[in-house]
Amino acid sequence: MSRFDPADLRSEATLADRDHETMTVEAPFTGDEFATLPLGDERDVETAFDAAREAQGAWEARDPAERADILLEFHDLLFEESGPLLDLMVEESGKARRHGYEELLDAALCARHYAYRAEGYLADESRKSPMPGLVDVEVNYRAKGVVGVISPWNYPLTLAVSDAVAALLAGNTVVLKPAEQTTYTALAALRLLREAGLPRDVFHVVPGTGPDVGESLVANSDYLCFTGSGATGSIVAAQAGEHLIDCSLELGGKNPAVVFPDADLDKAVRGLIRGCFTNAGQLCIAVERLYVHEDVRAEFTEKFVAAAERLDARAGDDWGVEMGSLVSADQLEKVSSHVEDARDAGAEVLTGGEALPEVGPYFYAPTVLTDVTGEADLHDQETFGPVVSVYGFEDTDEVVARANDSEYGLNASVWSGDAERGREVARRIDCGTANVNEAYAPAFIAHDAPMGGMGDSGVGRRHGPDGFYRFTEPQTLATQERGEIDAPPGVPYKWYAAAMKRLLKAVRDVPGIR
Template sequence: MTDADPTLPPRLSTATFDRLNGLVTRAEDRSDDRAVTETFTGTEVSRVPECAPADVTLAVERARDAQDRWAERSVDERERVVRRFHDVVLDRQDELLDLAQLESGKSRAHAFDEVMDVTLTSRYYGYRAADVLSTERRRPAVPLLSSPAEVVRHPVGVVGIISPWNYPITLAVSDAVPALLAGNAVVLKPAETTPYTALLLVELLREAGVPRDLVQVVTGDGATLGPPLVDDVDYVSFTGSTETGREVAAAAGRNLVDCSMELGGKNPLLVLDDADLDAAVEGAVGACFTNAGQLCIGTERVYVDESLYDEFRDRFVEAVSDLTLGTDYDYGVDVGSLASADQLETVREHVADARDRGATVHCGGEPRPDVGPYFYDPTVLTDLPVDAEAACEETFGPVVSLRPVSGEREAVDRANDTRYGLNASVWTENRERGRAVAREVEAGTVTINGGYVETWAAIDAPMGGMKESGIGRRHGPEGLLRYTESQTVAARRRAITHPVGVQDGLEARALTVALRLWRRLPFLR
């Protein structure tokens, strides 16, 4: 690739990749590296350093050395850095969008969703971290005789973040922002196929004022780098598959290290009998095919009340058939590429299994090599057996199944008939009915009359999965406090007991009377 390669976006060049390679933590100079390809074409564009366990050790050491100095800064100062990062991301978004598209194959509009997420997250925590982290007064042990307890928040130390390829902007940095605000350092291990997007984000963090060694990046094979990272850090934030999440959680547990993780989903969308069909069809298209279906909170199962099913199916299929595919580094394309040959193969296998089991393919159902090596047509299935791969396993591609249901009870039962519980969507003209149904759905987030945006973008509210879709929460105060250790500090105003315990029966009887009185006085409860 030359500095002026006409096949790439004009903002990217050999110099871009060389500059970003310099941000990778390496314990020693080595020649080992791995290819990074443009997803739209499958063409190699650069080679990124292949890190080893020794590099992870060095990264954690550097981060730990920098963390003490960072934690000494006031939270207000850390907030100012994050607010500058918000502005830098907006200023440098074109280069960031180019890299995200190049490495992941998504459309530009879907890449911009990630810019929005990072800025919303930075704005939220950049103005609220000081309040969330402030020392909190709690009720004393014994009113009048004890001082109020204080809860102090300390940073955990070094946070290890393992991020996936499907949202290389959001998932590389949106979990890092609250970790940094809490006074921690970060060691980031991005997905093998999207390292440069993560490296550019680290460059932008440094431009905003984050100290150079505070955020370290190790690139390369997850199976090689993941175990030493989990062993060395003080907290693990992981986003990825349920299977890998189990391994990460087990390793963290052995080390008595806390963790949070967003894992797989097989997310349902429920269209109740009073839904606005125009809105439901349009919303379902976005919920199912954003980022070519490679979205943890995207919809893969749609349950429609039988009174609306035929009309919904016909209109939905028509709308999906009109979606455009393309490789443009500009706005206007509806759906981009799958991220890799592996993802394409999974989609092909699920659709082939569905056909073999008698499912009907209403549109799509085929790869699109005429557009690019990993493109697949948006696909709508009906008559899908409940034990088919596309019905019960996460496809993570542009494939959705439709099924009629006889009322909201069946819709809820089918929605909950899965080992996952990440996100769900309910469509109804009656919002109170929608809220009642939402409370019955076993999912960490439920959006009424929307696919996922309203809950995902509600940064003040926690987001995460139930069942096998994860543990812990990102967003909201919870997403910041997870990166802290709480410490309780309390003081005794005067001695109220014998140094060892209750001295005699008389004292015990007096305390019994006091305890009974205590419960009956509202101002002391």
């Protein structure tokens, strides 16, 4: 039996001891049944939250260094068990093994990053006193309570655990609803966390659909993390608002890349092939709009199309596969309809533009378009597939305006031989992360810096201090050490007010007061 056999992994899920409705989980490479998944409901969610809430106080009371040791052990187990874990991810999601490995690396690095920093983040902080010598002020950080996480299918490992890692290290317990298509990868991660020493009731996974599990999860959470589509994100945000809980949402993107004439075109082609076609384009920070300066547009496009046509796209679990499958028939239909609609609106397909049923039921060829007009759906809407449109531009102000002509603002990429010029342009693009001379990876793996979106791409940030402190409630603790903040006994308040006015004006610029 495999280390992560689905039938065995079901024991990790929080499901009451009763019959559950089930759904068939497909293997995207073949369309055949991979496993059956029991579907929970609001009763299972409430069971999970009751247990997580009961466990939360003791978990938060543990020394942060002890919590960190568990997450560091989880970091090690991810690498020790990478073979069978990648086997599961590839079969369940249809992604190329190399892209599964990138995901595993991100999950491990995120765990390590926060494990090394959580104790420092949680340390009490001394703050500036309004009356030095009289009043002492400090801030301490308390856990939110039970954090709900709703994760998507496209990155079933890292998006299931990265938010959870920070929440756990801050002293929270977690209840996760993963996407139905990729629940077993989340359960495998939970198994490793428990093997690393995480108490069972500190982290629960409840499998199920959005209506049956998601709504109840929002209603019971003290804080909510959601990663997914903008349409669903709006619903989740409204539900969170109804329950007066805070949330962070990472949503869609229609991400631009800008290639200047002084860029190393061969390097840009290699990087943007990764940026457009990693995980078959099913990546919220993938590039879908390519703006190339007219001076090099023809040369770049020729090289880029040739590189796209050389991609090894096939159903296989070996390291040589460069692009895997779309996840489902629905995703294939969306991608196909976007391309056909663009064709109908006058776009030219330079390569691809068709499904690859001979490779697998949900494969779609790496596709490059040009002459895409505003009438086409994929001009403005996120395609979330291996499809990119190439546009020309002539000056910087023009391309910045076009890059910003979107409701989204998640990620951007600028390519130039002058790195400082690249940074200057990147700063002008409205997005949460921007990369110079790479597509998305540098910002994605920069766990000490915030990651998130502007506009319709989301609310809040993961990674960095921002991604940790969202899971805490800061408490200000002020101690009156001497005197009183009031007129002394027997002194008229009018005199006290006049004296305070003169004193505060006199010490306005004294060091230690500012």
